[in-house]
Amino acid sequence: MSDRRLAIGPHVLDVGELAALVAGDEPGAHGAVVTFVGTVRNLNQGRRVIRLEYEAYEPLALRAFAIIRDEVAAHWPSARVAFHHRTGPIALGEASVAIAAASPRRADAFAACRYVIERLKQIAPVWKHEYFEDGDVWIEGAVADPSDEKAKEEAFRRSCA
Amino acid sequence: MRVTVLLFGRLHDLAGLRELECEVPREAAVSAVWQAVTGRFPAVAPYARSVSAAVNAEFVKMTTAVDEGDEVAFLPPVAGG
Structure with a gap:
């Protein structure tokens, strides 16, 4: 089930590479490619x-990514997505996550791209450890449960807002 | 029987380690493994309501049964992106 479109690890992210991965073999098959890059905020x-620093349970993260990819395919059959998450120490302003979504129509490409980031924040087993001048904190967001239908609906609602 | 437990995020800070072996009864559920972990590291007990779990890198419920040698991971609330 190896898919270059889904990855997690310490490598620097390249959103252009992701855009190329979703472009497809046939020139012009997709009229829209939407990309999203999440970067490290200084505040x-x-x-x-x-x-x-980001920590991840990488094998499970790849499972979560495949779940998200399959959910995208179910909602927007014409869309193709690729997304990579970075782990380890990341400098301020650098990318922690990059997403590309392609579709013949822009509405589906935007929605699919938004869905990936919303869903990733809900279920990807990734943890953010922030260090300040006077301490540190683990950021904790959602309880990771891919079978939580309400969370899934919320991600879908945001994607189509 | 013996299972390997992985702790992530703040859980490993609180427990002071990322990986441990746990002895649980045959046909124990993931919840029994969590009980064994909180018995050893009471500091992680407040996560009882927000922790989720995986066995051998698949998401599972706390009621899922574990097998000898399984890798059981406990996940505090996630914060990717």
């Missing part, structure tokens, strides 16, 4: 972040 909840 969080009013505190100045000096460094940051």
Whole structure:
């Protein structure tokens, strides 16, 4: 089930590579490619972040990514997505996540791209450790449960807003 | 029987380690493994309501049964992106 379109690891992200991976073999098959790059913010909840590290359970993250890819395929059959998440220490302003979504129509490409980031934040087993000048904190967001239908609906609703 | 437990995020900070072996009864559920972990590291007990779990890198419920040698991971609330 190896798919170059889904990856997690310490490598620097290249959204252009992801855009190429979803473009397809046939030139012009997709009229729209939407990309999203999430970068490390220097302020969080009013505190100045000096460094940051992402930890992941990589084999499970790849499972979660495949679940998200399959959900995208079910909602937007014409869309293709690729997304990579970076782990380890990441400098301020650098990319922690990159997503590309392609579709013949822009509405589906935008929606699919948004769905990936919303869903990734809900279920990907990734943890963010932020360090400030006077301490550190593990950021904790959603309880990871891919079978939670309400969370899935919320991600879909946001994607189509 | 013996299972390998992986702790992620703040859980490994609280427990002071990322990986441990746990002895649980045959046909124990994931919840019994969690009980064994909180028995050894009470500091992680407040995560009882927000922790989720995986066995051999597949998402599972706390009621899922585990087997000898399984890798059981406990996941605090996630924060990717």
